[in-house]
Amino acid sequence: MSDPHRGTTAVIGTGITNRWDAPGFSAFDQLQEASILALEDAGLSLGDVDGLFCAMSVSGLPVLNVAEKLGLNIRHADGTMAGGSSFIFHMRSAMAALNAGLCDVALIAYGSNQRSAGGRLVPMPDPQPYEAPYKALYPISSYALAAQRHMHEFGTTRAQLAEIAVAARKWAQLNPAAFERDDLTVEDVLASRIVSDPLSKADCCLVTDGGGALVMTRADRARDHAAPAYLLGVGTAVSHRQIAAMPDLTTSCAVQSGREAYRMAGLGPGEVDHVMVYDAFTICTLMFLEDLGFCAKGEGGAFCASGAIAPGGSLPVNTNGGGLSCNHPGMYGIFTVIEAVEQLRGRCGARQVAGAEVALAHANGGVLSSQATAILGTAATI
Amino acid sequence: MITDSRFDGPGPDSRWQAALAEGRFLIQRCAPCGAAQFPPSLACRSCGAAAPAMVEASGRGTIYSTTTVRKRDGSHNVSIIDLAEGARMMSRVEGDPDRVRIGRPVAARIVTTEDGAPLVVFDIVGAAK
Ligand SMILES: [Zn+2]
Numbered sequence: 001m002s003d004p005h006r007g008t009t010a011v012i013g014t015g016i017t018n019r020w021d022a023p024g025f026s027a028f029d030q031l032q033e034a035s036i037l038a039l040e041d042a043g044l045s046l047g048d049v050d051g052l053f054c055a056m057s058v059s060g061l062p063v064l065n066v067a068e069k070l071g072l073n074i075r076h077a078d079g080t081m082a083g084g085s086s087f088i089f090h091m092r093s094a095m096a097a098l099n100a101g102l103c104d105v106a107l108i109a110y111g112s113n114q115r116s117a118g119g120r121l122v123p124m125p126d127p128q129p130y131e132a133p134y135k136a137l138y139p140i141s142s143y144a145l146a147a148q149r150h151m152h153e154f155g156t157t158r159a160q161l162a163e164i165a166v167a168a169r170k171w172a173q174l175n176p177a178a179f180e181r182d183d184l185t186v187e188d189v190l191a192s193r194i195v196s197d198p199l200s201k202a203d204c205c206l207v208t209d210g211g212g213a214l215v216m217t218r219a220d221r222a223r224d225h226a227a228p229a230y231l232l233g234v235g236t237a238v239s240h241r242q243i244a245a246m247p248d249l250t251t252s253c254a255v256q257s258g259r260e261a262y263r264m265a266g267l268g269p270g271e272v273d274h275v276m277v278y279d280a281f282t283i284c285t286l287m288f289l290e291d292l293g294f295c296a297k298g299e300g301g302a303f304c305a306s307g308a309i310a311p312g313g314s315l316p317v318n319t320n321g322g323g324l325s326c327n328h329p330g331m332y333g334i335f336t337v338i339e340a341v342e343q344l345r346g347r348c349g350a351r352q353v354a355g356a357e358v359a360l361a362h363a364n365g366g367v368l369s370s371q372a373t374a375i376l377g378t379a380a381t382i
Numbered sequence: 383m384i385t386d387s388r389f390d391g392p393g394p395d396s397r398w399q400a401a402l403a404e405g406r407f408l409i410q411r412c413a414p415c416g417a418a419q420f421p422p423s424l425a426c427r428s429c430g431a432a433a434p435a436m437v438e439a440s441g442r443g444t445i446y447s448t449t450t451v452r453k454r455d456g457s458h459n460v461s462i463i464d465l466a467e468g469a470r471m472m473s474r475v476e477g478d479p480d481r482v483r484i485g486r487p488v489a490a491r492i493v494t495t496e497d498g499a500p501l502v503v504f505d506i507v508g509a510a511k
Contacts, residue, residue, distance in 0.1 A: 129395065130421040131472045133501050136460040137451055144449040145462055152447070152484045196460075197450045244462045244472040245421075249447055 003233070003264040007382045009095045010228035013042025013215035014338045015109075020179040020208035020327045023116040027058045028069055030211030030329070031111025035070060038213035042225055044105060049215075051076040051103025053090035054110065057124060057330050066109065076103040081124070082238065083365025084278060086110075087214070087334035088372030092234040094216045104217060111211035112329035131242050137196050140204060140281065142243035142367035144196035147283040149249040151198060153298065158198050160301035161282040162189035165202055165324050167310035168279060172321025174311060174351035179208055180325045203282040205322075210329035212338050219382070229341040230382055232267065232358070233375040235260025243367045250298075254291035254362060254371040261373040262293075267358060269293035272375070274343045274359040275315060276336035279322040285309070288362055289317070292373065316353045319343065333363030337374060344378050357381055388433045394422035397436060402500045407441060407490055409469050410434040418467035441490030442466040443504065450479040463488060463504055474503045482506070 015038030017030050031054070039045055052074045056062040063079045066072070078093045080086055087108055094106035136142065150156045166186055172178035184202075192202035222228035237253035237260075240246045262268055269292060277288040286300035294315060295303040303309075309317035320326040320339040327335060340359035342348050357380055362373045392400070394410070398421070401408045409420045413435060417428035426434045448461040459479040463471055473490075475482045488504035495501050 129399075133495065133499065134460050134472050134474050135451065135458065136449075136472070141449050141451055141460050145447040145460070148449055148484065149447040194450075194452050196452065242421075242472065244470055249462070 002266050005095055005099065006232055006264055006266060007230045007377070008219050009098050009216055010219055010222035010230045011214050011216055011337070011341045011376065012222050012225040012228050013038040013044065014341050015039070015041060015211070015213040016335070016338050017211040018177045020210055020329070021115055022113065022209045025113060025116070025209065027056060027111045027113045028065060029111065030113060030209060031056070031066060031109050031213070032069055034111060034211035034213035035107055035109045038107070038215045042215040044215065046070050046072060048105045049107045050074055051094060051097055051106040053078045053094055053106060053108040055079060055081045055086035055090070055331065056110065057112065060124065082370035082372070084280070084331040084333040085236070085363035085365035085370045085372040086331060087337065088234065088361065088363050088374050089236050089370070091214070091216065091231060091337070091374055092236055092372070095231055095234060098216065098218050104221070106216040107213065108216065108334065109213040110331060110334045112331065113209045114330040115207050115209045128242055131244065139367050140199055141196040143281040143283055144199045145243055146246070146249045146287065146368060147198055147281070150283065150287065153250055154301065156286070156301035158190060159186060160305040161203055161286065162186040163305040164279070164282040164285045164309070165189045167304065168318055168322040168324040170310050171319050171351060172325035175321050175326060178321035178326040179206055180321070199281055199283070205280045205324055205328040205332070208327045208329050210327045212334040214334065214337060214341070227345040228379070229344045229376040230379070231374060232377045232381060233261040233263065233265030234373065235264070236370070236372045238370045240369050241366060246368055250287070252287055252291050252364070252368045252371055254288050254364070254373065257371040257373040258292040258362070261360070261375050265375040267375060272358050272360045273356040274319065274340060274353045275317045276340050276359070276361045277318065278333055278336055278362060278364040279318055279324050280328070280332070280364060282324070284364060285317065285322070288364070292360065292362060311351070319348065319351045319353060333365070333372070336361040336363050340374070340376050344376055389424065394424060394436070398422050401436070402492065402502070405492055405500070407439045407492060407502050408436045409439045409465065409467060411437045411467070418465065418469040420465065420469035420471045439490065440466050443488050443490070445475060445482065445484050445486045445488060446470060447484060448475065448482045461504070476503055476505050
């Protein structure tokens with residue numbers, strides 16, 4: 001029996017600023033531009049928005065600030081902050097709110113000026129007294145510990161991780177909006193400076209500015225809009241905050257968020273045409289592809305190094321170039337969804353996945369801490 | 383005051399820090415289910431029971447994962463240690479960072495940091511100092 005939420009809501013507009021290095025443009029400016037673009041894309045205006053969903057790293061009260069700046073009159077809001085995955089948490093929340101009649105037009109929005117503000121994460125107050133004294137680099141050392149354990153258990157290699165960075169760069173070279181488009185080889189990645197073993201600078205995502213936004217509404221209203229991307233399934237999970245509290249460093253709770261998204265969608269990984277996974281570090285792509293069932297646990301290294309995820313491979317992954325090569329403004333999760341929607345709408349130019357009908361967008365928050373998975377489909381999947 | 387006596391006194395973080403300052407490394411052991419846990423909490427994360435007891439850790443463990451943080455002014459180790467009791471914690475394994483390997487047995491020791499705070503670190507068992 002199909003889940004009552006399946007396909008009941010849709011993304012009808014996306015906004016992306018493509019301003020990855022924009023001095024003088026604040027995090028709120030990025031968010032506002034993306035919101036305006038997304039509403040224009042949906043054929044709606046700011047006055048139509050009655051549900052607001054946002055999370056930012058520069059503000060503890062983003063809902064209040066954004067509502068004021070955009071002059072919104074909202075009757076429903078959700079400021080859930082689960083790190084970079086927050087926006088897929090918001091999609092699940094928006095789905096429930098739309099179906100309950102708590103709002104009719106949901107705006108999900110994000111903006112950051114992390115690069116032009118000095119390239120550093122501006123962390124919200126969140127002291128970690130049991131880990132901070134050991135001076136791990138945050139967040140890379142946490143991901144390095146996961147990568148090291150994966151190598152120990154499964155024989156994963158740095159060269160396999162390097163192939164992930166190279167595949168992302170090849171996709172970025174097909175995306176005129178990507179920030180890093182220079183040639184990159186496995187040798188370049190392996191020669192890059194080690195920051196926290198086994199991860200080098202080239203295993204890390206970019207640090208950029210940027211803004212992204214989504215407009216969601218119920219499926220009955222979505223039919224009036226151009227090429228809605230229907231939300232077929234969405235799952236969320238949280239397993240820890242600090243990396244030492246992660247139950248198994250080689251398996252994230254993407255297993256749980258993915259299982260819920262697949263169940264709701266009534267689909268499995270074999271029916272997914274296009275995949276976006278949050279690649280804060282190369283190890284993330286590998287681990288999430290395993291956890292979401294695109295290859296077996298422990299085989300992610302060989303799978304990614306086979307060319308499967310690069311342009312021309314069997315599974316198009318991170319076709320915008322990912323956080324590794326397209327953009328990474330602090331909390332990247334919303335951009336996985338935007339690219340998934342644009343692929344389903346057939347608007348991706350040279351990197352378009354031919355005939356994509358089902359897309360999976362997966363995002364991570366914290367240090368492999370929160371995981372959220374959305375499965376979207378064209379009208380043909382309803 | 384109408385309060386629940388199970389939660390009287392300083393909270394688990396304060397009690398853990400106070401014990402550490404006295405040279406004692408504590409973890410929690412839940413009486414109902416037997417699970418060990420770290421960091422301390424007001425709840426057992428295994429069974430949900432309230433206010434698990436603080437107990438002395440044996441200090442024995444093995445390295446579950448490890449990384450070397452490489453900075454211009456030097457390198458240092460960060461590891462995750464599987465404690466013999468079953469809990470897990472972040473720490474530092476002392477000695478040459480390049481010799482730290484997953485699976486090595488380690489033993490805890492309390493050192494004093496540059497800013498004068500006590501800190502639990504580990505030595506590889508059997509390694510030359
Ligand atoms: Zn218990």
